[in-house]
Amino acid sequence: MSIETERRHEQDHSLAARFEMVRRAADASLAGSVTDLCGYREMLPVCSRNVEYASLTVPLVISFAEPFAIGLGRDPGDNDRFASFAAGLFAGPVVIQSFGGACCVQINFTPLGARRFFGLPMSELTDRVVGLDDVLGLEGIALRERLGEARDWSSRFAIAESFVAARLAEAKRMSAEIAWAYRQVIGSGGRTRVSVLADELGWSRKHLAAKFSDAIGIGPKTLSRIVRFNRALSLSKHQLDDWAGIAADCGYADQAHLVREFRDLAGETPTALA
Structure with a gap:
């Protein structure tokens, strides 16, 4: 094994020790509305900074632990802390900071799927990060509790997909x-x-x-x-x-x-x- 290969293995081990990430494509029944689901858990108290570029993903994040710091087009400030939230489309970079104690499920919607799921004009979410309670009310609180009590990522994904499918079934069709x-x-x-x-x-x-x-x-x-x-x-x-x-x-x-x-x-x- 070369020095470079050893170094890569050390880096991979270091990253694996810091956080766990599990990603799964959405069920075929949600095609066109949800692209994938992600489970994320940090395991070491290490601060990290990530920049996400402008995309067509509308995320719904349900958190069971520490919040993230999120800045739209800038570094986040002291008042930019969000745990469970939905974020609308933003034509710019998004800076996300975490502090080593995050644990959440993220559901990634297409813009068309997000409009039907949330049941509100997506202009109300544009350039904004909005708390879970404000976009889903008591349903969101109940979902967060169920996901937090689930035993593993697979169970959480199944709960999340079932919840999304039920709301989409009742939603009005897009124009x-x-x-x-x-x-x-x-x-x-x-x-x-x-x-x-x-x-x-x-x-x-x-x-x-x-x-x-x-x-x-x-x-x-x-x-x-x-x-x-x-x-x-x-x-x-x-x-x-x-x-x-x-x-x-x-x-x-x-x-x-x-x-x-x-x-x-x-x-x-x-x-x-x-």
Whole structure:
């Protein structure tokens, strides 16, 4: 075994001793609404800092232990502590700090699934972190108790999926027009023009943006930006240092446009992220 291999093994062992993370794809019955579920538990009193880039995930976190410190587009302050919460879409980096005592289940919703599950305009969650009690009321409190009493991650995931499925079964269907427009943006990699979507629906761009923001939490233009950014981020793993090519592939005007978007949505330049 080489020194480098030994060092990697030591690092893996060190990380495994600090926290436990179990991730599972959502049941097929929740397809299109939930992407996956994650169980997370910290086992050593070590402070950590993580930055998450702009994404199309709407997380619901149910905590049984210490809260996280969360800052949208900045480092969190003393009043930015959240235990169980839902977070809407945010077109920028999110800074998350933990302090060694966290334990939680996270359910990751798609924007369409989140609208149906929470049963409220997603614009009410945009750029916000909202407490569990405020978004789910007494149902949320009961869910937290059940999850905290479960014996293992598998049991917790089953409870969470059952809870989500029951709420979705009672929820109103998403507007067919908005669902169609959303899928057009996703399917095109964020390259479909808003004016084309509006024309297809027979709506004005202003009406489309208003309806879209209410249902999804952000307008179609911002959605397109996040989709393009995440595609560029994915391509960068295989096209190292070819930022001009990535910019062209993802529909940016030029490489400078890509750099500006990375600064806005990740808080870093492409080179720094790579």
